[in-house]
Amino acid sequence: MVDSIPNPVAIGEVRIGKGRPLALIAGPCVMEPNDLTMRIAVRLREICGRLGVPLIFKASYDKANRTSVSSYRGPGLAGGMEVFRRVKAETGLPVTTDVHETQQAAPIAEVVDLLQVPAFLARQTDLLEAVAATGRPVNVKKGQFMAPWDMANVVTKLIAFGAAGAILTERGTTFGYGRLVNDFRAIPQMQETGAPVVFDATHSVQLPGAGAGGTTTAGQREMIPTLARAAVAAGCDALFVEVHPDPDRALSDGPNSLRLDDLEPLLAVCLRIREAVGG
Numbered sequence: 001m002v003d004s005i006p007n008p009v010a011i012g013e014v015r016i017g018k019g020r021p022l023a024l025i026a027g028p029c030v031m032e033p034n035d036l037t038m039r040i041a042v043r044l045r046e047i048c049g050r051l052g053v054p055l056i057f058k059a060s061y062d063k064a065n066r067t068s069v070s071s072y073r074g075p076g077l078a079g080g081m082e083v084f085r086r087v088k089a090e091t092g093l094p095v096t097t098d099v100h101e102t103q104q105a106a107p108i109a110e111v112v113d114l115l116q117v118p119a120f121l122a123r124q125t126d127l128l129e130a131v132a133a134t135g136r137p138v139n140v141k142k143g144q145f146m147a148p149w150d151m152a153n154v155v156t157k158l159i160a161f162g163a164a165g166a167i168l169t170e171r172g173t174t175f176g177y178g179r180l181v182n183d184f185r186a187i188p189q190m191q192e193t194g195a196p197v198v199f200d201a202t203h204s205v206q207l208p209g210a211g212a213g214g215t216t217t218a219g220q221r222e223m224i225p226t227l228a229r230a231a232v233a234a235g236c237d238a239l240f241v242e243v244h245p246d247p248d249r250a251l252s253d254g255p256n257s258l259r260l261d262d263l264e265p266l267l268a269v270c271l272r273i274r275e276a277v278g279g
Helices: 036-051 076-089 102-108 126-132 148-160 187-190 221-235 260-275
Strands: 010-011 013-016 023-027 057-058 093-099 114-117 138-143 168-169 197-200 237-243
Touching: 010 221, 013 023, 023 036, 023 093, 036 057, 036 076, 036 237, 036 260, 076 093, 076 102, 093 197, 102 126, 114 126, 126 148, 138 148, 148 168, 148 187, 168 187, 187 197, 197 221, 221 237, 221 260
Parallel strands: 023 057, 023 237, 057 093, 093 114, 114 138, 138 168, 168 197, 197 237
Antiparallel strands: 010 013
């Protein structure tokens, strides 16, 4: 265990970690036009309010790792921060988003409550230093190429750089081409670092890449509930779920996004599992 790690971690009014209720990080993959992002935020607040689930709203302002050069990426940094300001003002929810480059960290931290480091960038020391230096808590997704115990080095970096808190997210491990698998031992193994652990139930069902000559990434949306239930049984501190009212029409990651109408019944089951295992 790394010394001096806050656990639970405070994100606005939400606390994730030891002795706290199962929390949810959720929202659309990318901010979409026509006020959709705001409508999803309001609906998520209503669902989590009914169930008593602490919620952090998630959306990406720029999907920097899209498969195709022609794919929709989002409104950009300035536009995205305006959306987050509105979400916070109208819903009161804390918000989180990805940071892809070191120079993005400071302006994002002026608005966003939890900074997220994408899995592909989990080992980038300069990026970890930049997000830690903002004084915000940081959530790092375990690289698809990394062992759970290797994330202890990530936590050590964040603490050394002065992060307000460290959270780790499990989101699957590369297995050959175009496949991710989940080893649920990763949840308690990463918790041994002292950091709370989130399970990403939607990116874990992604089928990375696009196949020969393809331009979009596939996914197995129908497996999201199975993995979410298993992760809660394994003791995760929070779930990460990307949602959309109509995933087949989503502008990013639709094949591995949960239909918004399916979220409440899934959370209800997960809360019963949490109670049964004594979480």
